[in-house]
Amino acid sequence: MTAPYVLEGRGIGVRFGGVTALAGVDLGVRAGEVCGLIGPNGAGKTTLFDVLSGIRRPDAGRMLLDGADITRRSPVWRARHGMRRTFQRQQLFGRLSVAENLLVAQEWRGGGGGFAADLVGSPARRRRERERRERGERVLAACGIGALGASYAGGLPVGQARMAELARAIADPPRVLLLDEPASGLSGPEREQLSAVVRRLAGEEGCAVLLVEHDVAFVMDLCTRVVVLDLGAVLAEGPPAGIRADPRVREAYLGVS
Template identity: 75%
Template sequence: MSRYLLQAEHVAVRFGGIKALTDVSLGIAPGEVCGLIGPNGAGKTTLFDVVSGIRRPDEGRVLLDGTDITRRSPVWRARHGMRRTFQRQQLFGQLTVADNLVVAQEWRGGGGGLAADLVASPTRRSRESARRARAAEVLRSCGLDHLAEDYAGALPVGRARMVELARALADPPRVLLLDEPASGMTAEERAQLAAVIRHLAEEEGCAVLLVEHNVAFVMELCARVVVLDLGSVLAEGTAAEVRADPKVREAYLGAAA
């Protein structure tokens, strides 16, 4: 049995005659934070779309816990513990921060995720109470409890990014896909983000795949890094191995390495 919780195997995606991904394979184990880096147009977001079920690959497959989920919908994947944030912010701006996290739990109705709470709480009011309690718990763990009643649309970019992460955690994930989560954050906010991600992986066993242009952030946080270039895997290894790879330095890192 594979040690990986999430796998992409030999994935290829074409847009007409353009090859967005060619024979891309990677895997993330429970409790691992894996970084996915590469220049603009390398195929990172396309790979996220394939893994999360938004786009079906032309070739290859996606596995969750050893089961082929290539043809499963995004909703099915979410019901089985996959969460994702997007490069473009997707918060409900006219709702409060707390309500954004409550809404993130509503889609399950009366089962799964918070099932234990919901089975023991048969009325709608008690279900709402359980969801709000979970929202408050997650906001505290992310250092956002003081923003609970603020409107999400009024938040600065860095805080909004943290709220997006908190919303993804409202219904506990097994797999978390983060697309540019540190974009627009201050150094203090990035440190807070890294602490939450580490806790999620190390203490809760979540498998995290992180796309991020802040190379220093990725290299400090991720145990393993995969580099995409022109739709293919250019290199894979520890942060030190990737930094030292001459192909990676030439194609992407350059002087930043």
């Protein structure tokens, strides 16, 4: 029996004036799965990510999280319920250190215990801060940038900044992770590190991962399922081997008739 989707879009439609960006897109991702979303420029991938993460409300269709309708829920609500996202353009807090970026990502959730527990210097607050710092150190090490915790995020080269943004996205363990062009600007070893982290998130922590990436070889190697968008609609969906051999995909995406 196929597992249900953790995050699902049904009949998603988005228009910009007279232009149709998404036309009835159905897409979902399951716990423990790494799903790739590919397609030519202008296919609607980033628009779909904006809808999934709550930044843009669709003109048609519904968004479901664990089967519940979240179409009108805000990005903050979705983040509080375990959804995380990275962006094509890096969104790090440049004037903070890398470690501080991860602390910010964990701070919003709070630790409970009421006002007294949040007093500066209280034992409960010190314990939570220690736990967050330790979690941040482990995540940075897993992302291969454990030595960069004290470095200012704004001064990092592209590859390290990408890994720092990934680390921030998973500092508070996600249930759903949306990665927008995560391999862009990464070196070979950094791509291997990224793949290892994503596989561990899905395989060991049961995270549902959906990624947009132009590097087809990277997607085919990492993902267990691939969805192809073209002109705002799903052109094909299936395992990497089937997608690679699909003549429609070769023509629309790879430029091979």
